[in-house]
Amino acid sequence: MEFIELILINRLDGVILKYPHHDNVDGTVCITGHHLILSSRKEGVCELWLLHKNIDNIEKKETKVSGGILRGGSLFLKCKDLRIFQLDISSTSELNLLAQTLENLSTIQDPSLFYPFFYRHMHPIMENGYTLYSVEGEFTKVLATEEWRISRVNQYYTVCASYPKGVMVPKVIDDETLAAAATFRQGGRFPVLSYRHNNGAVLLRAGQPLYGPKHRRCRPDEAILNTVVSAGMKGVIYDLRSSNAILQQQNKGGGSESPANYSQWKIYNRSMDEVDNQQQLLESFSKLIEACVDREISSDKWLSKLESSGWPESVRNSLHTACIVAQHIHQKAEPVLLHGTRGEDATLLVCSLVQIILNPDCRTIRGLQALIEREWLQAGHPFGSRLRSGPYSASPARSAPTFPLFLDCVRQFLEQFPCSFEYRQCFLVVLFEHAYSSQFGTFLCDSDQERETRGVYDQTTSIWSWINQPDELTAYINPMYDPTPNVIWPSVAPMSYVIWEELYLRWLADQHTEEREEQYKVIRTREQHLRAQALQLRRELLELANQYYAPNTK
Template identity: 55%
Template sequence: MEFSELIRIPKLDGVTMHNAFHDPVDAMLCITSHHLILSSRKEDDQEIWLLHQSIDVVEKKMNNNNSNPNGGSLILKCKDLQIIQLDIGNTEDLHNVYYSLDRLSNLDNPSLMYPFFYRPMYTILEDGHNLFKPELEFSKLLASEEWRISTVNKDYTVCSTYGGTLVVPKCIDDDTLIAAASFREGGRFPMLSYRHENGAVLLRSSQPLLNNSNKRSRSDEKILNAVLGTTTKGYIIDTRSSNYANQCKAKGGGTEPDCNYPQWRRIHKSLDKISNCNGTVLESFSKLMDAVNDGTCSTDKWMSRLESSNWLTFIQGVLNAACLVAQCIDQEGVSVLVHGTFGLDSTLLVTSIVQVILNPDCRTVRGLQALIDREWLQAGYPFQVRNSKSCYTNIKNKQNQPTFVLFLDCVQQLYNQFPCSFEFTTHMLVLLFEHSYFSQFGTFLGNCEADRENLNISKTISLWSYLNRPDILTSLLNPMYDPNKATIWPSVAPVSLVLWNDLYLRWVITQTQNKKALSKTQSLIQHDKNLRSQATKLRKQLLDLQKEWDSIVAEDETIANDIDGA
């Protein structure tokens, strides 16, 4: 397919553009293979470059005015949550632009997307695609006698959604892994997520398959018991309600039989609406943004709509479950297995937030990147299908799910309660939100490592390579950061949870003052650092002078003693 086949009108003059915080402007519209370019005719005015993949939906509204029946408007609702209106005076031009944008924004072949065509104008300092390999991330753990690297899944036949390199208990051989995979939904056998400093381990998996021919798996039991001592107990945190887990039994799934896992105690933390991929979370996200974009609401009605969207309720549920798991690991010193049905959405949400709570490294720039790479990309979170559409879409696809947005919002909630414990600001979280939906980088392409290998994303640039450039990294750093090695325990009370204004309201309420305040804070802190540096230099100079003075005094005393002796 040639892109030219989809572009019916490459350039159009006389388009009136309406967007946030700007008066309507007369603009020229250009449609290229990957971008929609909107340029104002006035000098030194705005120019907007939109990736076609950033457009969630294109709505067409025809003119109903009798005095001007021609043309109409296109409403571009974007995955970064902004809304742009284009007024076009000619009906044929309107239809041609609509057709072009609708087709180009709905390409489903990743190899045709912009990351494979993007060529940076800067030098790549490090290969982000290979920055967080399991061998490097778990190097300290692998140096022990307890864990090893397995390549049993190198061709992705044991589990299609896991990576090719796995960290497993040293006492577990590859045959045991293969047998255990057949006992779990999608082959997602218990896998290491994190090992706490006290030795407790966090594992994740999918649900067990309890059909008539396979009611028990000694291999699965062996893997789980391998992380326990002979008398140690463990917890299985099931992110489904007990009722839903029982419903799964009718389909061959369910929960681990208590009689076969006597050392493990099961606890249900209901996140069913996230686990099931039933579209409920996307519907909640849509209701949230409908309320945000409704400028006619009274304050009371707006608050009511925010509450009825249930978005913050989902946040509260995830944080609640994560705190429970973190408490088991940190305070009880007990290993935990987390799973739902498929071991994807709710499972990865919980295991990721647990690590941000427990592990101070995950609160640094590189640590958060490593967490996302390890716990989402390598763990097989299907970004391609989950993020192909966002909150504005009219297409009802249960595979579309803003789970990763929930994760970023949960991190934002932690940041809001512990602002000095994070090396990065929420600006980095906003960037991650955007690039997970559309990007010039290949990091979030595909649904798993096997997909990315087939796509050969090594031909693309990694988002991590970009974010870790010194000039970009500086803009992400939190000026108030004070490294905190301790576990952070958030409040999960509703009154403690806040709407993420920097993300959801940024196209409704200008963030200029917030940016100025941050810039002023950074300037003051830098000035303070400069003063401290100067003070340190002065103290050193004073110490040097004192030493020199002491040396002169000592020399004078020696001379005086010599004279007295003579």
């Protein structure tokens, strides 16, 4: 397919752009295969370059004049980065042609036609971001223990289509056992190492066991898990689903581990169904953004609408679950296995948050990059499907903002521990934007296998290659950063949640009326008051704990 077949109009004069924070611009629109470009004849007026892939929804409003005659109208372009543009066009026929052209170009599904395959970086690449975070380099300390090894059983992606070629597994487990265990796990996602803490406790992740109504058993899978449990103790399995969800999956051939077959493990449920349910999570995100852009609502109703969206609860639940898992690892030195259904959403989210709690390396810029590579890209989170649409469009199958939910959770960490992270929240905003649409290939496709097959690693540039350039990197460094080896425990109380204004409200900030500004001032004051109360309570609890555990000096 050629782009020329999709472009019904490639140039249009006299278009008026209306956009928050800016004066109206009378200019010319040009359409290329990847961009909408609007330029003005006035000197000093910035051009608009908008990737078609960034367009989430197109609304057309035709203008009727006397006699019901149509005369032009407006296009409202709602973008995945949460911007909304209005293009006023005087001709109805040109309005329709431009609307159809943008619809054609913004809904292309073939990744090989996306902009990263056509983009050429202007400056020399100092390091290849695609090779920065190999499994060998990321698990150097783990390999030094001689208890773990890198298995290449998935070298040709035949055992598990969503896993990378190399995975960390117990050294005493051979590849034949891994292949057999893969047949017992959803999508072939057999248990692999996610993280090893400094006390030796490990975090594993997998897909759900295919237990089914016939109560299937798999001794190779049991062998993998029992290998990581020390004598005299038990491991912990957290199934990130409700009992009802597990029962429904069991009727379909899935389910959870049998206590009888996994006697060395304690099995718990920790429901995160709203994260693994793609449609529900996308609806929650859409309601959040709808509340954020509502300028007619009072502050009290706004807070109620925000909470009823379900998004703040998903953030708190994700952080709370991560804290529970981290406690098992850090305080009890117990090995933990996490899984939901496929193990591609809630599982990866919680594994990532646990490591931010426990591992100070993940609080650095390169550490977060490595975490995203390990726990999202190489671990098989389907970015291409999940981020196909944003909060403004109808939900196509498998779309869900799981990764934006992770970024919002990290934003909560930054709010509560402003000196513990090397990166500022603008770094998280950049990741949000580029995950949806970008000139870089990092977040393309659904798996390592698909990226390799489509030539992503050879024909596109990694976002890490760009971010790690010295001139670019300085913009993301937190000047208050004070490295600490300590574990950090986020507050998950309702009053601790902070709306991510710098992302969700950034395009509206200069548009507020004085009344709206006053409403936001009241909301921020209330949030600050509640956070101060929460911090005071935490301080009092810490003092009580120190008194209780203080050694007897008499």
